[in-house]
Amino acid sequence: MININEVLETNNMIEKENLDVRTITIGISLLECIDSDLDALNEKIYNRITTVAKNLVPTGQAIEREYGIPIVNKRISVTPIALVGGAACKKPEDFVTIAKTLDRAAKTLGINFIGGYSALVSKGMTEADELLIRSIPQALAETDFVCSSVNLGSTKTGLNMDAVKMMGEIILQAAEYTKENDSIGCAKLVVFCNAPDDNPFMAGAFHGVTEADAIINVGVSGPGVMRKALEAEHGTDFGSLCETVKKTAFKITRVGQLVAREASRRLNIPFGIIDLSLAPTPAIGDSIADIFEEMGLERAGAPGTTAALALLNDQVKKGGVMASSYVGGLSGAFIPVSEDQGMINAVVDGALTLEKLEAMTCVCSVGLDMIAIPGDTKATTISGIIADEMAIGMVNQKTTAVRLIPVIGKKVGDTVEFGGLLGYAPVMPVNSFDCSAFINRGGRIPAPIHSFKN
Known part of the structure; x- marks a missing residue:
């Protein structure tokens, strides 16, 4: 049964800092x-x-x-x-x-x-x-x-x-x-x-064959809550910063855990997992990029961004696992461009490039997400970007993903409006050097040697 006292603790986060349960997903x-x-x-x-x-x-x-x-x-x-x-x-x-x-x-x-x-x-x-x-x-x-x-x-x-x-x-x-x-x-x-079987977030959710007949998975979001909490950490050391992220992640995850248990009880469907991912929205103040700025970076993409994202991802997980025994899905921090106003600003200001985003995916929850590119980008170039991102996931034993949007008729500098949670995005430049001979080889790239651990 949901504990009303725990819910009341979160009222301020809900009313002022954009805290929400992003999704209840039935698999x-x-x-x-x-x-x-x-x-x-x-x-x-x-x-x-x-x-x-x-x-x-x-x-x-x-x-x-x-x-x-x-x-x-x-x-x-x-x-x-x-x-x-x-x-x-x-x-x-x-x-x-x-x-x-x-x-x-x-x-x-x-x-x-x-x-x-x-x-x-x-x-x-x-x-x-x-x-x-x-x-x-x-x-x-x-x-x-x-x-x-x-x-x-x-x-x-x-x-x-x-x-x-x-x-x-x-x-x-x-x-x-x-x-x-x-x-x-x-x-x-x-x-x-490395797609997970229990991801509640779209567009990548599917019900894995290892799962039960039906399951409740819940995804919680709270970038605005995290940003607000870090306002008190200006000038402190990294130990203090980590503690604040971890404690805030606990509170955010606890809300999701309570909602998941209640939904499971009412629907009579087993509870599966809580996905800890900090998922931004286009709303002002609900941005992963804003968290980086609270940490001391002028813009997302500045030197130090990958380290800041690694810290955020790790401490979110450490805090979240204390609030729920069943953590799964993607769990960490999403870095979509179109769904995050701070990321959009960083792209427009020239602080954030496709190459920097790729570097950040080595330590984030997912990968290259909701990125608009020119509509005349070649298919082999898109495949090359996918191959690079898949290689990061394969070698680092983590989930990586690509959601690119080649917008037909649009060029670099144009803006694309998707609406709702999908937001809008500036069309980003893509490396135009050819990779077709590499992509056209076909076949498989073998698994890395550490995959043979049993």
Whole structure:
């Protein structure tokens, strides 16, 4: 049962510092829906999702009303559709019908997003995997709430460079399919190395095959709370700074833990994990970049930024694990460009480049996230950026991801408006030197030697 006294402690953070529970995400297994008949498969998927999650939105709204804790998103993740649809889907268009079924279920339930239009191809692709991947541009263009992800590599398996090459092409196609809306289809598509099975955040959420039939995963956010707490640390040493981050992360995570337990009880679905990620929004004062400035950097991207991010990520985790026994997902600090006003300012001021963002991903929760690039960027260049980011994750045994948006018709210096939590972004320059001969080699990059530890 949620403890009202603990909730009251957070009132100031909620009212003045943008603290919120970013999402309650129900993960749903669709393995029982598998059928060789496409129509039967779609009917089973729709019925399964709308039955298991029928009370998600009203339950989230009731918790908000009763305890005054904003719950920004109510979401669903499902078993990777490449696994579910393989027996019935014989062409990309067949998979698109499943995407439309997922979208229909999302609209029926009134949720914000549904994730799991996904394929896991870190070592190789089945025919179903390839068909789903080729269907992604059309699926994202013809749905409103469906999110897609593809896992291209892992520390244990290495990098599937055939899939890396293909995804460069798919991302450009997704941009072209939605060019009338600033290529927003790409904002719903992310590629991973070491993708977690229990991530509640979009666009990368899917329900892993190691999970239960249904599970509640919660993501909490509080960059504004963290920034406010650090105002008292001007001039102090790093030990004091770390303690403040850690204690604040404990308080933030505790809110998520309480909401997760209450949602689990009311929905009668087991509690899975709390994702500790500090996820920014376009709102003023709700920025990861602002935290760096409170630490003493003039702008995100200044020398010292990677060290500041490493400190933040580590102390958030140390504080969070004291507030919840079940920490998972991505857990750390997100550094999206379009969703963070401070990051946008840093790009506009010339303090933050794509190369610096890549360096920062060595120590952050995810990777290159919500970055608008010129629409005429070559597919092989996009694949090269993906390959670099996947290599960071593979070698460092961490999750990394890429969500690039090549905006058709836009050039460096233009601004792209996505709206809502997706915000807006300046179009960033990309290294134009050619990498096509490297990308076109095909095959796999082997796993690093430390992957053989058992």
